[in-house]
Amino acid sequence: xxxxxxxxxxxxxxxxxxxxxxxxxxxxxxxxxxxxxxxxxxxxxxxxxxxxxxxxxxxxxxxxxxxxxxxxxxxxxxxxxxxxxxxxxxxxxxxxxxxxxxxxxxxxxxxxxxxxxxxxxxxxxxxxxxxxxxxxxxxxxxxxxx
Ligand SMILES: Nc1ncnc2c1ncn2[C@@H]1O[C@H](COP(=O)(O)OP(=O)(O)OP(=O)(O)O)[C@@H](O)[C@H]1O
Ligand SMILES: [Mg+2]
Numbered sequence: 739x740x741x742x743x744x745x746x747x748x749x750x751x752x753x754x755x756x757x758x759x760x761x762x763x764x765x766x767x768x769x770x771x772x773x774x775x776x777x778x779x780x781x782x783x784x785x786x787x788x789x790x791x792x793x794x795x796x797x798x799x800x801x802x803x804x805x806x807x808x809x810x811x812x813x814x815x816x817x818x819x820x821x822x823x824x825x826x827x828x829x830x831x832x833x834x835x836x837x838x839x840x841x842x843x844x845x846x847x848x849x850x851x852x853x854x855x856x857x858x859x860x861x862x863x864x865x866x867x868x869x870x871x872x873x874x875x876x877x878x879x880x881x882x883x884x
Contacts, residue, residue: 743770743809751792751801751820759788759805763816770809772869779848779867780807780814786841787818787863795822797860813850813866821860 745766749755763784767777784805791803797820804819828846829839845852845865852865 742811745807746804747806748802748804749788751795751803753789753792755803756785756788756792759803760785763805763807766807767814772809772814776814776867776869780816783816783845783848783852783865783867784818786845787816787865790826790841790863791818791820794824794826795820795860796824797821812869814869815864815866817862817864819857819860819862823856823860825854825856825861826863 745762747759747762749759760781764777764781767780772780784807788803788805795803801821804817806815806817806819808815808817826842828842829836832843833840848867849865850868852863854861854863
């Protein structure tokens, strides 16, 4: 059984910090020895969820977001917290080429499961990426442009 590992980081709620979170995720996964396809998928998911935390979380309190990465037995779990209690609302449909509203659809393709849960202040959105990430899904992992 793989040893479980956890990394927690926090960022000011500013668009430039999405890139910081993304680079941090990439560095942590390399340190943990996670393979390239899984790392690409985790980095995409981290980028999308942190980008949403900056763009969509509406609040006057606690203007920061947090990211937790967990290496578990057969998955990497990404958790992103923000201070807005509104839970995300994925678009209906399957249009992965749409100008907007496609981020969570792609997260859905890249993960074995994902969801959201209220916190005392705000919420956490979590997503599980399999360690044996199928290469067939990997082409979606290059799209997050933040
Ligand atoms: N952290 C969040 N807090 C509040 N609402 C959210 C959050 N994340 C997503 N949402 C809501 O869910 C919708 C769908 O998110 P999704 O990431 O799929 O699309 P988008 O961010 O609008 O566009 P895209 O990701 O394609 O640039 C958002 O438009 C927003 O209304
Ligand atoms: Mg989005």
